[in-house]
Amino acid sequence: MANVLVDLDVESLAPEVHKEDKPDFSSTRKLYSYVKKRTFAAFVASKKCPPTCENASPALWLCCGQSFKEPSSIHKHVSNSHASEIHLLTSETLDVMLRQAHSEDSMEELSDESTDVLSWIPDTSHVQEDDLIKGPGEVLLYYCYCRLNDPQMICQWQKELCSKFHMTGKVRVATEGINGTVGGTKTATNLYVKAMLSHPSFKIMQVQDFKKSEGGAECFSDLKVGVYKEIVPMGVDPDILSYRLAGIHLEPEEFHKEVKAFVENQSSISDTILLDCRNFYESKIGQFDQCLAPDIRKFSYFPDYVENNLDLFRDKKVLMYCTGGIRCERGSAYLRSKNICKEVYQLKGGIHKYLEQFPDGFYRGKLFVFDERYAIAFNEDIISECRYCSCPWDQYQLCSTDFCCQLVLSCATCRERGLTACCPACQAKEQNHSDVSSDGLPRREECECTMSRPRIPKDTL
Structure with missing residues (x-):
């Protein structure tokens, strides 16, 4: 079991657990975080220069023939260059701890499962x-x-x-x-x-x-x-690609600082990508400034999108975000599994938590939600437009054609004129009342606006 638990990033772990605090063995993520963090800290401490160390530079740590002055630099070096040693040490420690806790955990799990x-x-x-x-x-x-x-x-x-x-x-x-x-x-x-x-x-x-x-x-x-097999439908077996491989979690304050640096110095930070891993109709009505918003209709298309755009992410630092954070857990794990990015970070709590603290921050427009409200507002910006007259508009409604589940941005004036379908093809169907097939069953077709959209777009920056 321990061998599959060690692919966690130290930067995303919880605050340090002190000796007097007993790790919560019933919460696997806390246990993984506890062991990995302590192992990582011990490894870094072993590289610290002793007081008698004579070195030309005032380094605080020496490792692999290199000197390091800042904690962030030695941490990054250990993460990138000594992952296998950290994994091995963590695995060995976990094996011991899990063996010791096995009996108690088994009884607790049995009790939980048998509860009415x-x-x-x-x-x-x-x-x-x-x-x-x-x-x-x-x-x-x-x-x-x-x-x-x-x-x-x-x-x-x-x-x-x-x-x-x-x-x-x-x-x-x-x-x-x-x-x-x-x-x-x-x-x-x-x-x-x-x-x-x-x-x-x-x-x-x-x-x-x-x-x-x-x-x-x-x-x-x-x-x-x-x-279901997955709690967020990405189409990749969670037994093959676990959320435990997710990127480094950034609190809204940390993410805000990263985005601020990206937006203000984009010309000099060409190695950074601000990635929206939601669907196109979500990013259309609200997004972070200067983000990369894939033109995909479903999150299950995201893995193929990454595969088709590997060069786009190669050697890049990626700042990823989604509505509430869950798609980033699996999306960042998939991106990291390709071993092409320099670093992968994700917004903890998603846009929702970010907007609670920064309603006038770098995210502009509405936040799409998956209920009959379709969107909620934290600021007054409108970044999208009416499909028919191009006036500013960001209030979604379902296509008026029966059995079409597409969303349409049609302003009040255009709706009064009868322009309530998602595209001309659906508008014609509605006028002809041809949404029932010859056998009397409802017909659900891909409409024109969906068929004309590439399933997996090829992006460039």
């Missing part, structure tokens, strides 16, 4: 039923990568939990974790967060992992909870 679903539904006898149905509401967006031994049970628990709280939304469950966006009254969402944090499978989560925005149960047509 209803036992994890909180008591709401102190809550008025009306408070779960009426009143101010909000939408939660969250994810958690963690080992779930019985995703079917978690799925059933989520259904019971949301039904009890009168919440709607979408939740994906897999052996690799959970990913959800749900809406309800604030009373309901507060209870939901408490229930999530109290469940032993999600001990690693914290309150700030739940991104909140104005809305409610009305933002979703119903509740959809299911078990």
Whole structure:
């Protein structure tokens, strides 16, 4: 087991764990972080110059015949040049720790799995039923990568939990974790967060992992909870490409500084790419200044996009972002697996967390969300335009043609004129009422605007 746990970047780890703090063996990511960080720190410390070291330069560390004055430089050198030694040492340490904790962990996992679903539904006898149905509401967006031994049970628990709280939304469950966006009254969402944090499978989560925005149960047509292979559909088996290979996580403040340097000195920092790993209709209405926004329709196209544009990323420092952070976990892992980038960083908490702190920062326009609101605003900028008259417009609506699921930007004036379809082909279909085939079943075709778009575009900078 330990051999597959060691591909973590030290820079993305949690704060240092002190000797008196017992590592949380039930939370695998904390355990990996704890061991890798301590191993890395010990290795760096072994390269520190002793007081009697005579060296021409005032180096604090010596390694591989090179001298290093700054902590960042020796850390980078060790990360790049001594990965195998760090991996070996970490693997050996993990083997010992896991053997020692095996018995206790096995009993805990067995206990968690055998627990009845209803036992994890909180008591709401102190809550008025009306408070779960009426009143101010909000939408939660969250994810958690963690080992779930019985995703079917978690799925059933989520259904019971949301039904009890009168919440709607979408939740994906897999052996690799959970990913959800749900809406309800604030009373309901507060209870939901408490229930999530109290469940032993999600001990690693914290309150700030739940991104909140104005809305409610009305933002979703119903509740959809299911078990899947991936909690974010990238189309790559998580057993082959794990989220544990993800890039270095940057807090919003750190990401803001990196983007500021990139935007202000782009001509002199040509080795940096600010990468939007969302879909084209998301980046169309909002994005970071001077970003690279792939013209792809689905995140499952992202791996092929990387394959077709390897030279674009070669020897580059990549700053990656997405809505809430989850696509970057797998997207950065895939990019790193190609071993072509100099460094890969990702925005922790995604655009959502960034805009909470920097509403007037370098991200302009709306933030696309996957519910019936389609977008939420943190600033007043409109960076997109009406499909028909090209006036500033960023309010999406579904194509008016039956069975077409494309989104269209059509301003109020154009909609009054009947221009409500996503493209001329759909507009003609609507006028001809030809959306039903000869056998009476609905026909769902790729419309003109989709077919004309390259599935995997070739990009240049």
